[in-house]
Amino acid sequence: MSGGYIAIDWGTTNRRAWRMSAAGEAEASLKDGRGILSLTPDAYPAEISAIRAQLGALPVIAAGMVGSNRGWREVPYVDAPAGVDALAAGCVTIKHAAAVLVPGVALRGAARADVMRGEEVQVLGAIAAGLAPADALFCQPGTHNKWIATEDGRVTDIATALTGELFALLRGHGILAGMLDGAVADGAAFQDGLARGAGARDLTVALFEVRARVLLGRLAPDDAAAFASGVLIGADVGARDDLAGRTVQLLAGGALADLYAAAIRQCGGTPVTLDSERAFAAGIHRLWELTR
Amino acid sequence: MSGGYIAIDWGTTNRRAWRMSAAGEAEASLKDGRGILSLTPDAYPAEISAIRAQLGALPVIAAGMVGSNRGWREVPYVDAPAGVDALAAGCVTIKHAAAVLVPGVALRGAARADVMRGEEVQVLGAIAAGLAPADALFCQPGTHNKWIATEDGRVTDIATALTGELFALLRGHGILAGMLDGAVADGAAFQDGLARGAGARDLTVALFEVRARVLLGRLAPDDAAAFASGVLIGADVGARDDLAGRTVQLLAGGALADLYAAAIRQCGGTPVTLDSERAFAAGIHRLWELTR
Known part of the structure; x- marks a missing residue:
C-alpha cells in the first residue's frame, strides 16, 4: 500500500471513505451514517482509527462538513474565485492524526453571499478528470441544491x-x-x-x-x-x-x-x-x- | 334581545363569538382556542350550547373553517366573482341547531386555483361598512397571507x-x-x-x-x-x-x-x-x- 491514502467525503449526515492507491485509484470503500451531526469534536481521532482498521493504516484527507464549525476542526473558507491550487493552499493538517482537512469555498459577492463544503472537490475533480470543461455550470441536487459555475477551472459562483x-x-x-x-x-x-x-x-x-x-x-x-x-x-x-x-x-x-x-x-x-x-x-x- | 343573534368567526385554531343586536352591533363577545382542529364533527351542538350559555339563547351564524370538510359540516364554496348575495345564497342552515354556516369562496381560474373560508366576510363587510371602496385590494397577513381583489363589491381574485x-x-x-x-x-x-x-x-x-x-x-x-x-x-x-x-x-x-x-x-x-x-x-x- 506504499503511497496510498484514505480519502473521506464527510458530510452532515453521511460519510464515505475510500482507500486510494498512490495513483489515485479507489481500491476499497465504506459508507455509513456517521456524519458530523452524530459526532462531537473529540470523537474524531477514534473515528479515524476505526476507519483505518477497515481500510488500512494510511494518512487521511477529508473534505466536507468535517471542516465546518460543527465538525472536527474549522477550516476557513477560501474565497471564490478558487481553483485547486487555492483549495490546496487552504488545507489544514492535523499532525497528531496524520489527517488533512479540505476547506470550503465562500462567495462574498456585492449582492450575494453563499458557501459550500465538499461539493467543490467534485466540481474541480470533474474538470481535472476531463469529465467536464473548465468553463461549466454544475448542478448538485440534494437536501440543498448547489449551482456552481466555473471559469478557467476555478469556482466563480455558488447558489444554494x-x-x-x-x-x-x-x-x-x-x-x-x-x-x-x-x-x-x-x-x-x-x-x-x-x-x-x-x-x-x-x-x-x-x-x-x-x-x-x-x-x-x-x-x-x-x-x-x-x-x-x-x-x-x-x-x-x-x-x-x-x-x-x-x-x-x-x-x-x-x-x-x-x-x-x-x-x-x-x-x-x-x-x-x-x-x-x-x-x-x-x-x-x-x-x-x-x-x- | 329580540332580533339579536350570535355571530361566530370559527377558524382552524381559534374562534371568536359575538352577541349581536338586531341592528348589527356587537354587545358581548368571547374568544378561545377551540378551533376546528380541536373538535370532532359531533361536538358542535354541545359547543353551540356552551356559547349560548354565555352569550344568550339566540340563533347562530358562523363563518370560517367551521364550514370546511374538517369542520361541522362542509358548505360548498361559491365561485369567484362572488358578492354578498352569492355568499348568502350559498349559506347552509342546520335547522336542529338553529345555526347558519357561511360558505367560502373558490377561485377556479384558467391558470390559478385558490380558496378561502372566513376572510371573505371581513372583505365584503369592509366594503358594506364603507371602510373600503368596492374596487379594492385587500391583504390579510397571518400563517397564510391572503390577497383578495374586489371589483364592484365582489371578490374577483384570491392569492394565498x-x-x-x-x-x-x-x-x-x-x-x-x-x-x-x-x-x-x-x-x-x-x-x-x-x-x-x-x-x-x-x-x-x-x-x-x-x-x-x-x-x-x-x-x-x-x-x-x-x-x-x-x-x-x-x-x-x-x-x-x-x-x-x-x-x-x-x-x-x-x-x-x-x-x-x-x-x-x-x-x-x-x-x-x-x-x-x-x-x-x-x-x-x-x-x-x-x-x-
Whole structure:
C-alpha cells in the first residue's frame, strides 16, 4: 500500500471513505451514517482509527462538513474565485492524526453571499478528470441544491437552494402535511408543477395551490406530491436565466437527477449526468498530491 | 334581545363569538382556542350550547373553517366573482341547531386555483361598512397571507401565500433552525431582507443566504430572524406587480401589520389599516339579514 491514502467525503449526515492507491485509484470503500451531526469534536481521532482498521493504516484527507464549525476542526473558507491550487493552499493538517482537512469555498459577492463544503472537490475533480470543461455550470441536487459555475477551472459562483429541505418540511408539517406522501416521478403532474414553478416570483402562492387544486378537484391527491415537487424544482431551476442552450453538469444519480434533468430540459438546457464518485476521487487525489 | 343573534368567526385554531343586536352591533363577545382542529364533527351542538350559555339563547351564524370538510359540516364554496348575495345564497342552515354556516369562496381560474373560508366576510363587510371602496385590494397577513381583489363589491381574485407558515417551519426545523429566534421588527435587517426578497425568483436561494451571511460575518446572528422575515414578506408582497400607486387595505393589526405595511410601501403601495373586527361584524350582519 506504499503511497496510498484514505480519502473521506464527510458530510452532515453521511460519510464515505475510500482507500486510494498512490495513483489515485479507489481500491476499497465504506459508507455509513456517521456524519458530523452524530459526532462531537473529540470523537474524531477514534473515528479515524476505526476507519483505518477497515481500510488500512494510511494518512487521511477529508473534505466536507468535517471542516465546518460543527465538525472536527474549522477550516476557513477560501474565497471564490478558487481553483485547486487555492483549495490546496487552504488545507489544514492535523499532525497528531496524520489527517488533512479540505476547506470550503465562500462567495462574498456585492449582492450575494453563499458557501459550500465538499461539493467543490467534485466540481474541480470533474474538470481535472476531463469529465467536464473548465468553463461549466454544475448542478448538485440534494437536501440543498448547489449551482456552481466555473471559469478557467476555478469556482466563480455558488447558489444554494433549499429546495429539498422545503419539500421535506412541507411534507412533514403544516397545511400540506398528509397531502405529499404520493410518489414523485417525471409525469404529467410533475410537468404541470414545473410549468407553474419555473420563473415564478410567487412560489409560496404556488405551494398553497397544491391544496387548493386538490380541494377543487383539479389535482388527484396521489399526484399532489409530484406537482409540489415540480413547483419547487421548477422554481429552483427556472430562477436561472442562463440555461438556454447551455450544458448543465449534473452531479447526481437516481430519481432526483431525473427530475432535475427534466426541469433543466424544460428551461432550454442540456443536462449531462456525471459520475460524482469518480469526480470526487479525481478532485481529492489532486488535492492529495498538492498537499503532500 | 329580540332580533339579536350570535355571530361566530370559527377558524382552524381559534374562534371568536359575538352577541349581536338586531341592528348589527356587537354587545358581548368571547374568544378561545377551540378551533376546528380541536373538535370532532359531533361536538358542535354541545359547543353551540356552551356559547349560548354565555352569550344568550339566540340563533347562530358562523363563518370560517367551521364550514370546511374538517369542520361541522362542509358548505360548498361559491365561485369567484362572488358578492354578498352569492355568499348568502350559498349559506347552509342546520335547522336542529338553529345555526347558519357561511360558505367560502373558490377561485377556479384558467391558470390559478385558490380558496378561502372566513376572510371573505371581513372583505365584503369592509366594503358594506364603507371602510373600503368596492374596487379594492385587500391583504390579510397571518400563517397564510391572503390577497383578495374586489371589483364592484365582489371578490374577483384570491392569492394565498404560505409566508407565515414557511417562516415557522424554517425556524423550527432544518438548517436555519436555531438561527431565527431573534426579534423581528421593521429595522435595517428587515429592510435588507425586503430588498433581497422583493421580486426574487430565487426565494429558496435567498433563504439559504441567511445562513451564509451569518457564517461570513455579514449578518449579525441577532438580526437573522428579521432578515429572513424580510426575505419572505418581501417575496410575498413583491410578487405582486400591481401595487405601485395603489392603496392596499390591510386587514390586520399589531407587529405583523407593521411589517406588511413596510413591505407594501417599499413596493410603491399605500397601506391602510382596517379594523378587521368591525369589518367582520358588518359582513356577518349583512349575511344575517339576507339569510333570515
